[in-house]
Amino acid sequence: MKIFIYSRKSKWTGRGESVENQLTMCREYIQYNLEGADKAEIVEYEDEGYSGKNTNRPQFQKMMSDIKQGGCNYLVCYKLDRLGRNIADLANLIETLNKLNVSFVSIKERFDTSTPIGKAMIYFAGVLAQMEREQIAERVRDNMIMLARKGRWLGGNTPLGFRAEAEEKISINGKNKKSFRLVMDEEEIKVVQFIFQEYLEKQSLVGIVKYFLSHDIMTKRGYEYSTTAVKDILTNPVYCIADKEAYDYFWNLGCQVCLEEEEADGKYGLISYAKTSSSQYKNKDNAPEKWVIALGRHRGIVLGKDFVKIQKVLKYNSSKGDRWHKPQNQVALLSGLLYCSCGHYMRPKNYSSKQLTEDGERKFSYLCTYKDKTNGKKCSTANVQGNTLDRLVCEEILRYADENSSVYQMLEEMKEKIINTKEDKVNAADILDWEIQKRKKEVKNLITALAKSEGNEAFISQIEQEITRLNDECAALEKEKGEALEEGCLVQGNRQQLDVLIHQLQSFQKLFDSLTVIEKREYLRMILDKVVWDGEQAHIFICGSH
Incomplete structure (x- = not known):
């Protein structure tokens, strides 16, 4: 007989439901309540520091994989909510266990899945566990809104142009903690002012990036500016002055606006919460209805009407979708694979429509994007004739396929x-x-x-x-x-x-x-890791071999 024990705790504490205590109580239960336990093989799975909101837990996934391979007779846990707090996940788990004839035991609730009433009780308990999780999330959000009304900075990376400054200590659940507010950094804020002024005038993200690259202006964390980084600054409410136009914009957008209309008098800037959510450690934009917009305790730098105008321009340009970014070259095979020796991508650039190759293809060249954006000041690598480079790379790949190569x-x-x-x-x-x-x-x-x-x-x-x-x-x-x-x-x-x-x-x-041009591109992406052009020679890197 084989028995699996599963234990989970969101974070380590010295309280009674530690992973070790859960395992000990499960082992004791097995010893005194399951027939034949003295001869059973017991396998333990522990997830320390993982939430029960979903099943993305390494040991849980390993356990389910082992269960599906067969041989498991019992799955034992301390409490039902150790397996998860989502009713759909619990329902799928119980259904899987039933199909594989695996009995489930929760020692705290004394559930027995072999009876209809036991199954019903598990589903009911799952509903309560999910309800508890949703209530916790709601309380957290309520607390965040309460703090937002005070204009506090709740932590994280401070936006460009500001630093966090500690204020008075506040008491939370009997513990004294420091309160922080944003304070303007007079040097950094000049970069932000330039971005807003330049975009209002020229409405070009690429133009701003080109200027920064050519003048060695880096981000707050020492990286080269990208259009995404510039756009993030332009859309951040922290730079917007809390005036009538700004209030109306965020109110009509459907945000949770945590200030009264008369408070939007232009004295302070805005501060936003929950504008993004973490999804696998990558920020993902939330819907405006989830945004919390509050009155900050710092000065804004952009009038509401200008901030709103910028948002409309950005939205219009974004709405162009694929048409806005549609590739203009229909024959280049190495797009996305070709790098300059300086480390940046090389992109195709068409010659005149009258200039054709012997095969009737339009001639083009590859040029370094960094060289283009900095007007040749940061990179001087020579362009390469695109049709010729594509042909030579393909010939080399074809030669590699020979068994004697x-x-x-x-x-x-x-x-x-x-x-x-x-x-x-x-x-x-x-x-x-x-x-x-x-x-x-x-x-x-x-x-x-x-x-x-x-x-x-x-x-x-x-x-x-x-x-x-x-x-x-x-x-x-x-x-x-x-x-x-x-x-x-x-x-x-x-x-x-x-x-x-x-x-x-x-x-x-x-x-x-x-093969068509598109099919050749796809094949090259499967075979090649990258191709690097140094101005005289192309260096080919095969996937998995360098």
Whole structure:
């Protein structure tokens, strides 16, 4: 019999529901309540520091994968909400367990999924868990709105032109914490003022970026400016003066405006919360209805009417969609793959429509985008004739597909080395697993002896020490086994990648003459990592081989 135990805690605390305590209570429950538990194999899964709002938890996902492979008889957890707080996730989990004949036990609620009433109670408890999560989220949002009304800076990266300054201490849940507000940085704010003035006049994000690149003006964190970085500044309400026009704009947009109309008197700037949300650690824009707009305690720099005008221009340009960014060159094969030796992309630039190649294609060249944006001040790499470079790169790729070529032989040798390495790693993992299982069996025997010890303290202490030693050895071996398996999986993945690459090279050779320009581009993207032009030569980098 095989029993899985799952434990989870959002963050470590010294309170009673720690991961260790959950596991201990589950083991005790199994020992005294499940028939045949003394001979069962128990596998533990721990997720420390993960929320129950979804199932994106490494050990949970591993456990579900192991369950689907078969062999599991029971899934035991301390409480239902340790598995998750989303009713849909819980319903899918219970359905999966039922299909695989896996019994589920929640030791706190005493659920039994083998009966209809047990299933109904689990779904009901799941609804309550989800309701609790939503209430917590609502309380957090209410607190944020309350703080927003005071114009506080709640932390994070300060916007360009401002720094955070500590004020008086405030009491939150009996704990004293510092309060912060934004204070203008007189030097940095000049860059922001230039951006707004330049865009109001010329309405060009690219123009601003070109100016910054040519004058070595970098972002607050030392990166080159991009159109996205400039746009983020232009759309940030923190720079907008809280006046009548600004109030009406955000109110009509549907935002949660946390100031009275008469407070929008032009004395201060605005401050926004919840404008973006974190999705896999990348900022994602929220709908305006979720934005919280409040009166800040700092000076704004842009009148409401100008801020609104800028938002309308940005929205109009964005609405052009694909037409606005539609590529003008229909024959270039290396777009997106070709780099200048300075590190920036090279883009195609058409010659006159009257200039054609012998095959009737329009002539074009590739030029460095950095050289173009800085008017040649930061990069002087010579342009390259595009039609010729595309043809030479394709000829070289076709040559690679020949079994006698040095590149083909190199890929085959790499694959052979990987196969040999994989065998060693798998054998090492198998040996480690055997050692782990031996120690786990010893631990089980000791636990059985401990249960029959009848209160002999010296004997109990001796057994506990031995169990601790064996568990420590198991943990060390598990780590070593994990590293061996991880390397084995990486090796296997590299082998498959090489197999695919060799197949793509052979396919490209056979199909080249019949492929369209678009299809050739796609094939090149599968085969090439990049091509670098240094002004005289092109350096080709094959995927997975450099």
